[in-house]
Each structure stands twice: as C-alpha cells, then as structure tokens.
Amino acid sequence: MRLALLVILPVVASAAAYAYRSGRPRSAWLLAAATAHLGLTISLWVDPAGPELAGWLAIDALGLVILTIVSVLFAVVAVYAVGYLSTESPRGGRAFVSCLLAFLAATSLVALSHHLALLWVGMEATTLAVAPLVFHRHDRHSLEAVWKYLVLSSVGIALALLGTFFLAAAQVQGRPLLIEDLLAGAKTLQPGLLRAAFVFLLVGFGTKMGLAPLHAWKPDTYGEAPSLVAGLMAGALTSCAFLGLARVAQVMTAAGQGPFMQPVLIAFGMFSLLVAAAFMIGQTDLKRLLAYSSVEHMGLLVLGLGLGGTGVWGTVLHVLNNGLTKGLTFLTVGNIVLATGTSHAPSMRGMLRRLPVSGVLLLVGLFAVTGSPPFGMFVSEFTILGAAIGQGHPWVGLSMVGLLAIIFVGMARTILEVLYGDPGEHGPEPREGALRVAGPIVLALVALLLGLYLPVPLREVLARASASLGGAVP
Amino acid sequence: MTDFSDLLLLLVVLTDFWVLGTTRLSSTIRAAALQGAFLAALPVALHHGLTVHIVALGLGTLIVKSIVLPAFLQRAIREASVRREVEPLIGFTASVCLGAVALVLSFAVAQRLPLPESQTALLVPVALATVIVGLIVLTTRNKALTQVVGYLILENGIYVFGLSQADRVPFLVELGVLLDVFVGVFIMGIVVFHINREFDSLSSARLTELKD
Numbered sequence: 001m002r003l004a005l006l007v008i009l010p011v012v013a014s015a016a017a018y019a020y021r022s023g024r025p026r027s028a029w030l031l032a033a034a035t036a037h038l039g040l041t042i043s044l045w046v047d048p049a050g051p052e053l054a055g056w057l058a059i060d061a062l063g064l065v066i067l068t069i070v071s072v073l074f075a076v077v078a079v080y081a082v083g084y085l086s087t088e089s090p091r092g093g094r095a096f097v098s099c100l101l102a103f104l105a106a107t108s109l110v111a112l113s114h115h116l117a118l119l120w121v122g123m124e125a126t127t128l129a130v131a132p133l134v135f136h137r138h139d140r141h142s143l144e145a146v147w148k149y150l151v152l153s154s155v156g157i158a159l160a161l162l163g164t165f166f167l168a169a170a171q172v173q174g175r176p177l178l179i180e181d182l183l184a185g186a187k188t189l190q191p192g193l194l195r196a197a198f199v200f201l202l203v204g205f206g207t208k209m210g211l212a213p214l215h216a217w218k219p220d221t222y223g224e225a226p227s228l229v230a231g232l233m234a235g236a237l238t239s240c241a242f243l244g245l246a247r248v249a250q251v252m253t254a255a256g257q258g259p260f261m262q263p264v265l266i267a268f269g270m271f272s273l274l275v276a277a278a279f280m281i282g283q284t285d286l287k288r289l290l291a292y293s294s295v296e297h298m299g300l301l302v303l304g305l306g307l308g309g310t311g312v313w314g315t316v317l318h319v320l321n322n323g324l325t326k327g328l329t330f331l332t333v334g335n336i337v338l339a340t341g342t343s344h345a346p347s348m349r350g351m352l353r354r355l356p357v358s359g360v361l362l363l364v365g366l367f368a369v370t371g372s373p374p375f376g377m378f379v380s381e382f383t384i385l386g387a388a389i390g391q392g393h394p395w396v397g398l399s400m401v402g403l404l405a406i407i408f409v410g411m412a413r414t415i416l417e418v419l420y421g422d423p424g425e426h427g428p429e430p431r432e433g434a435l436r437v438a439g440p441i442v443l444a445l446v447a448l449l450l451g452l453y454l455p456v457p458l459r460e461v462l463a464r465a466s467a468s469l470g471g472a473v474p
Numbered sequence: 475m476t477d478f479s480d481l482l483l484l485l486v487v488l489t490d491f492w493v494l495g496t497t498r499l500s501s502t503i504r505a506a507a508l509q510g511a512f513l514a515a516l517p518v519a520l521h522h523g524l525t526v527h528i529v530a531l532g533l534g535t536l537i538v539k540s541i542v543l544p545a546f547l548q549r550a551i552r553e554a555s556v557r558r559e560v561e562p563l564i565g566f567t568a569s570v571c572l573g574a575v576a577l578v579l580s581f582a583v584a585q586r587l588p589l590p591e592s593q594t595a596l597l598v599p600v601a602l603a604t605v606i607v608g609l610i611v612l613t614t615r616n617k618a619l620t621q622v623v624g625y626l627i628l629e630n631g632i633y634v635f636g637l638s639q640a641d642r643v644p645f646l647v648e649l650g651v652l653l654d655v656f657v658g659v660f661i662m663g664i665v666v667f668h669i670n671r672e673f674d675s676l677s678s679a680r681l682t683e684l685k686d
Contacts, residue, residue: 176646
C-alpha cells in the first residue's frame with residue numbers, strides 16, 4: 001500500500017492544486033505532499049515494504065537510493081518553491097505547482113517500478129510533467145528550450161520503448177519484463193536481441209540522462225528553466241534515467257553480457273567528461289556551466305558502472321552525492337539569478353559581499369560539485385578513479401584526472417569571479433528569503449557529512465545496491 | 475494470412491519511401507495517414523482468429539494514426555501556412571537512396587536477430603527500416619511539421635516491431651499511444667506558438683548576443 005501511495009499521493013495533490021483556483025492553499029498542497037512523501041520514504045528505510053500490484057511495484061536497495069534522492073530533493077525544492085512563488089509569480093503558479101507534483105509522482109513511479117514497461121511509462125511521464133515547468137517564463141528563449149527538450153527526449157523515449165520491446169522479445173521464460181524474472185532467467189535470454197535492447201535503451205535513457213553526445217538539450221533547457229526546475233531535473237530526473245540504465249545493466253550483467261556492455265559505458269563516460277571539459281572552459285552563463293557539470297557527472301556515473309567492481313560502488317555513491325549537490329548548486333544559483341536578474345556571469349560580481357549567505361553557499365557548492373575534499377563527491381570520484389587504475393585501465397584513470405582538473409579550473413574561474421569580483425555600481429542590496437536559503441544550507445551540510453561519514457544503515461543499503469549491479473565494496 | 479501481412483508490410487515500406495521523396499507537406503501527411511491504415515490492418519492480418527483485443531488494437535490504431543493525427547497535422551499546415559519542405563539538409567533523391575541503404579541494412583541486421591516466434595520474416599526488417607526512415611526525416615528536414623511526420627513514422631516502426639510481442643506481452647504495443655501524446659504536443663506547439671522551422675542552437679544565438 002505504501003508503495004502505491006508514494007505515487008498516488010502526489011497525483012492527487014497535483015490534481016487538487018490544479019483544481020483550486022485560489023492561491024494560498026497551493027503552497028500548502030505542495031508542502032503537505034512533499035512532507036508526506038518524505039515521511040513514507042523514511043518509513044521504507046525503517047520498515048521495508050513488500051512488492052505490490054503483482055510485483056510491478058517493489059522496492060530494492062537501488063530503487064530506495066533513487067527514491068530517497070527524489071524525496072529529499074523534492075522536499076527542499078518545495079520549501080524553496082514557496083519562497084520563489086512569492087517573489088516571482090507572474091501567472092499565479094497554478095500549473096507550476098501542479099506540474100511539480102506530477103513530476104514527483106512520475107519520478108517515484110520510475111524509482112518503484114520493477115516492471116520495465118511501467119518504468120518506461122514513468123520516464124515518459126516525467127518528460128511531459130517537466131515541459132510546462134521549463135516553459136514557465138513563457139518567452140521566446142524558454143519556448144525554444146522546451147521545444148528542443150521535447151523533440152530530443154521524445155526521440156530518446158521512443159527508442160527506449162523499442163529497446164523495451166527488444167528486451168521482451170529476448171525473454172523466453174518467466175513473466176514478461178519483470179526485473180526479478182528477467183534476472184532469474186537471464187541465462188536463457190536470447191543474446192542478439194538482448195544486445196540490441198541494450199543499445200536502444202542506452203541511447204534512450206542516455207538521452208534522458210544527458211550523456212554526451214546525446215546532451216544537446218541540456219545546456220539550453222537548464223539555462224532557460226527556472227533554477228529550481230533545473231535543480232530537480234539535474235538531481236532527480238537524471239537519477240531516475242540512470243536507474244533505468246542501471247536496470248538494464250543489471251540484466252546484462254546477470255546474462256553474462258558484461259564484456260559487451262562495459263567498454264560501451266566507459267566510452268560514453270569518457271566522452272561525456274571530454275565534452276563537459278571542452279564546453280566549461282570560458283562558459284559565461286552560470287546555469288549553462290552547471291548543465292555541463294551535469295553532463296560531467298552523468299559521464300562519471302556510467303564510467304563507474306562500466307569499470308565494474310569497486311567502480312560500481314563509486315557510482316552508487318556518486319548518484320547520491322550528485323543528486324544532493326546538484327540541488328545545492330542550482331538552488332543557490334537560482335537565488336543569485338533572482339537577485340541580479342541574469343545568469344550571465346560577467347554581469348554579476350562581488351556576490352560574496354552582496355548576497356553573503358548565497359555567496360558562501362555558491363563557494364561551498366563549487367567545491368562540492370567539483371569533487372574537492374572533504375565533500376562526498378571527492379570520495380565517490382576517488383573510488384571511481386581507484387577502480388579505473390586498479391582494474392587495468394590506467395589510461396582511463398589518467399585522462400579522467402586530467403579532464404576533472406580542467407573542469408575544476410573552468411568552473412572555479414567563472415564562479416570565483418562572480419564571488420570576489422568588484423561589484424562596482426549597483427542597486428540596493430537584494431534580500432535573501434529565509435525559505436530560499438534554508439534548503440541549500442541543509443543540502444550543503446548533507447553533502448559535507450556524506451564525505452566525512454557514511455551512517456551504517458545508509459552504507460548497508462548502498463552496498464546492497466552496488467552488489468545488485470555486480471559491484472564490490474572496497 | 476502470411477501473404478496478406480507481407481503485402482501490408484511491403485506497403486508500409488512503400489509509404490516510407492513516399493515520405494522520403496515528396497516535397498509537398500500535405501502529400502507527406504497523406505502518406506503517413508495511409509501508413510497508419512496499413513498498420514491498423516496489420517494486427518488483424520498477423521494473428522489468426524479475431525479476438526476482441528486484436529480488433530480493438532486495429533480500430534484504435536486506425537482512429538489515432540490514420541484519422542485523428544493526420545487531421546490535426548492538416549490543420550496545423552493551414553495555421554502555420556507552410557506548404558513545402560524547403561532546403562532540407564539532405565536532398566530528396568539522396569534521402570530516398572539513404573532509405574534504400576537503410577532497408578538493406580535492416581534486412582542484414584534482422585537476419586542476425588531471430589525472433590523466437592516470428593510470424594513473418596518481413597516484420598523485423600520492415601520495423602527497423604521504418605524506424606530509420608523516421609529518424610532520417612526527423613534529422614534532415616527543416617520544417618517543424620515535417621519533423622513531426624518523421625516522428626510519427628519512427629513511432630510506426632516501433633509499433634510494427636511491438637506487434638511481434640503483442641501475443642506474449644499484453645498491453646505492450648498499446649504503450650505506443652503514449653508516444654502519440656508527444657505528436658499531439660508537437661502539433662499544439664506548431665498551432666499555438668507558430669513554431670515553423672526548427673530552432674537554431676540557443677548557444678550560437680547567445681554567442682552573437684555577447685559579441686559587444
């Protein structure tokens with residue numbers, strides 16, 4: 001019942017938020033749904049739930065990790081959104097709140113689905129739910145961004161459906177497309193069809209993740225969407241798309257197709273790092289900079305998955321770190337954009353003095369997102385690097401270090417200018433709303449704690465998630 | 475009924491080439507509508523014995539792919555007042571040749587992908603070829619409307635492949651309807667926001683803005 005509730009609750013709240021025309025209860029719907037969702041997610045940590053709907057909905061370690069990212073990030077974003085809608089709400093935000101909640105329902109469905117067709121439905125629903133959010137400002141640029149996003153992701157989602165059909169065709173025994181049955185009968189899967197399924201699903205979910213060279217929508221969409229939407233997409237949506245890919249990887253590994261899959265994943269990972277590094281140098285738009293940073297982190301995720309062994313542990317850890325850190329950086333940049341009215345970096349200077357809280361948060365975010373110690377991302381990136389070198393891919397490891405260094409320099413140069421540059425003449429100091437800084441502060445603390453200490457229950461769940469993908473715990 | 479289904483699959487391929495070779499948008503849409511009609515007959519031809527499920531699938535396909543979406547597309551042509559595809563990335567003759575290459579490739583690939591219980595040897599190659607033709611139209615045409623037709627063709631290819639699994643996995647082919655939702659959204663974009671041509675990259679537009 002709890003699993004179904006995690007999806008139904010936001011759907012109901014979404015409909016209710018749309019149905020009520022008056023503005024006040026809307027924020028209440030958002031906060032209530034986010035709190036209830038978070039409560040249900042926490043209850044799954046304390047007391048695991050059994051499968052529901054004939055096994056179509058179930059929670060395993062991997063799903064729980066993704067669900068937790070979605071739930072925590074959404075709770076933070078919901079609080080932020082209340083502050084955001086009170087400052088910038090030209091159109092009342094009825095559709096905005098409703099779509100946010102629909103997005104929560106769709107991402108929860110992806111996290112909980114153990115039936116690959118149902119997972120695909122959730123993935124398709126996320127695309128549709130997020131489109132009006134990207135188009136929130138209703139101007140020419142956001143129209144262009146949402147159009148590009150829809151065209152590219154709709155092709156990706158179509159190819160993912162084709163991949164799902166191939167997977168169904170490859171299966172000869174067991175209930176069709178249920179993960180448990182696919183894994184149990186993995187050895188009987190028809191290898192040719194399974195490989196074809198993998199290729200299509202990789203392209204499909206890779207488009208939704210924004211892996212290079214399938215990332216063309218990402219800078220435009222993240223650049224034009226409201227920052228909290230971009231944060232949700234970079235943190236929660238990409239994690240869900242990664243989960244789709246991870247499900248396929250589970251099946252491929254169980255079927256003994258690891259040697260076919262791993263080089264492909266490593267290649268996609270390295271190429272994403274390369275593209276991110278190339279486009280982050282000299283990038284002057286803060287949100288586009290963060291979008292390329294997201295391409296980088298998606299690359300690291302599939303790289304770790306492709307390396308196998310302890311690399312998978314690094315990847316699982318990295319999903320968690322990426323989800324939370326992306327929320328932190330986008331929401332913080334959102335505050336700065338709200339205050340200055342632009343995301344063009346050269347037009348914002350001296351942010352550390354003008355917006356002290358957001359300025360410090362941006363500085364923290366810079367170090368967190370580039371994987372500097374002592375933040376969580378340092379640990380996960382270091383684990384992936386260790387896996388590359390330890391498992392006989394020294395060149396992959398070396399190029400990874402080089403590219404990460406370039407990315408660090410590219411990001412630091414732009415962001416440090418924004419923080420320390422001379423503000424010159426500017427208007428009155430903008431106010432930083434408490435609602436809009438509380439969430440990022442929490443995320444920054446969690447990102448820091450994850451680098452210093454992994455609580456035992458979290459470590460256990462991450463270890464099980466890593467094991468389900470054929471990984472080892474260092 | 476294999477002969478009949480083979481005939482239908484061949485007709486699907488012919489409509490693929492029709493779409494690749496025409497410049498007039500309304501003609502492209504007619505081709506897509508006709509392809510929808512062939513696709514609607516396909517489940518009935520492939521499966522022995524008319525079950526309620528098969529008939530409903532055929533009827534649903536006919537209504538969505540052959541009547542509703544083409545009608546919307548024709549309306550979008552009027553609203554956006556575009557008649558012809560202009561300056562495609564790849565010329566029309568070249569696209570037809572590319573389509574032929576795609577067809578040959580699809581047959582070669584399909585040889586290596588034996589479906590466990592395939593009803594006809596043509597099903598998989600036609601499905602793959604249609605997917606590729608859809609992708610060609612989608613990526614090489616400039617008008618948003620032609621791209622939507624390309625997406626429709628791509629989706630039709632996926633539908634053909636899905637038919638091979640319709641018996642084993644219930645409600646899998648039907649999921650394709652969710653892709654038609656995208657088509658609907660695209661047409662809406664064209665009608666409401668007058669999106670006529672594909673957008674150039676935002677980044678290059680930005681670069682020119684920043685040149686001061």
